Amino acid sequence: MLTSARAPIAQVRCALAPRSATRGSTTRARAGKTFEFAKYQGLGNDFVLIDNRASDAVPVTAEQAAKMCDRNFGIGADGLIFAMPARPGTDEDYSMRMFNSDGSEPEMCGNGIRCLARFVSDVDGSAPRKYKVWTLAGLIQPELRADGQVAVDMGKPVLEPANVPTKLAATKDSAAVRCEMDIDGEKWLVTAVSMGNPHCVTFGRAGDGELGADGPGLKVEDFALSTYGPKFESHVNFPARTNTEFTEVVNRGYVKMHVWERGAGATLACGTGACATVVAGVLEGRVDRECVVELPGGPLEIHWREADGNVIMTGPAEPVFTGVITV
Numbered sequence: 622m623l624t625s626a627r628a629p630i631a632q633v634r635c636a637l638a639p640r641s642a643t644r645g646s647t648t649r650a651r652a653g654k655t656f657e658f659a660k661y662q663g664l665g666n667d668f669v670l671i672d673n674r675a676s677d678a679v680p681v682t683a684e685q686a687a688k689m690c691d692r693n694f695g696i697g698a699d700g701l702i703f704a705m706p707a708r709p710g711t712d713e714d715y716s717m718r719m720f721n722s723d724g725s726e727p728e729m730c731g732n733g734i735r736c737l738a739r740f741v742s743d744v745d746g747s748a749p750r751k752y753k754v755w756t757l758a759g760l761i762q763p764e765l766r767a768d769g770q771v772a773v774d775m776g777k778p779v780l781e782p783a784n785v786p787t788k789l790a791a792t793k794d795s796a797a798v799r800c801e802m803d804i805d806g807e808k809w810l811v812t813a814v815s816m817g818n819p820h821c822v823t824f825g826r827a828g829d830g831e832l833g834a835d836g837p838g839l840k841v842e843d844f845a846l847s848t849y850g851p852k853f854e855s856h857v858n859f860p861a862r863t864n865t866e867f868t869e870v871v872n873r874g875y876v877k878m879h880v881w882e883r884g885a886g887a888t889l890a891c892g893t894g895a896c897a898t899v900v901a902g903v904l905e906g907r908v909d910r911e912c913v914v915e916l917p918g919g920p921l922e923i924h925w926r927e928a929d930g931n932v933i934m935t936g937p938a939e940p941v942f943t944g945v946i947t948v
């Protein structure tokens with residue numbers, strides 16, 4: 622059972638009936654598996670966390686994952702995260718598996734891995750420390766600090782277009798940088814970056830004052846995110862779909878970014894997206910390697926380290942409530 626020494630948090634208990642049973646049917650199907658969960662958030666990007674370190678198998682289907690995340694019929698979250706056992710024969714601490722709110726499984730989640738580090742520390746009652754976590758994007762190392770912030774070594778960005786994956790052609794140093802992409806007849810300029818998961822970063826359209834470095838650029842507060850987001854997400858240039866970061870450069874050390882996430886839509890923050898934004902901004906010559914990314918949910922500090930090429934992301938992770946759910 623999760624016990625947090627830091628702050629008491631509310632507890633709920635609920636059973637999720639199948640959709641058909643919640644919509645007018647008088648017979649409720651018998652519920653199946655019961656899980657203790659904790660809800661955490663990192664800058665408002667919220668997750669259901671389940672301690673599954675005793676078993677190798679992910680215990681839910683994609684449909685059950687989506688149902689748990691549903692804000693009307695479930696707990697409500699941008700994603701579902703399982704703490705899983707470490708791979709045998711490694712010095713790793715544990716593994717992470719994550720599901721988007723639509724039930725799809727991404728390779729990585731930056732805000733999620735900060736929440737996972739805090740969750741495991743809360744469950745185990747362990748002191749702040751650094752963890753080695755295996756993900757579908759490889760080894761990621763979050764360090765929970767005494768001040769509650771989590772600094773994550775996110776590894777190196779992947780820029781080779783085929784590995785993002787994107788069909789956009791490389792334009793600079795084997796990366797797809799500032800490429801034209803057609804969205805309903807408009808020319809957007811985008812840079813493709815993988816942080817284990819795919820990202821399409823844009824600073825605006827060609828010809829409408831884009832080009833944060835040399836023009837006014839996008840104004841993210843006025844931006845029609847839910848109109849454009851889905852068009853980028855399922856664009857033919859991104860065969861595995863993509864997360865998209867719409868970015869306004871304020872100065873070389875500070876940008877504002879609104880994100881449309883693959884499999885989750887508009888969220889208040891995206892950790893991998895903030896990392897991809899700074900990598901794209903550096904490749905386009907717009908920002909410095911140390912840059913604050915201001916998201917609707919708050920700021921993330923990003924450092925694309927010159928020494929080893931790794932990206933370090935620092936931000937918060939907070940418990941919201943715990944509960945028990947049957948799906």
Ligand SMILES: N[C@@H](CCC[C@H](N)C(=O)O)C(=O)O
Binds near residue numbers: 733890
């Ligand atoms: N919010 C996350 C990213 C979650 C996964 C993403 N939607 C995908 O499908 O790749 C983050 O903080 O990185």
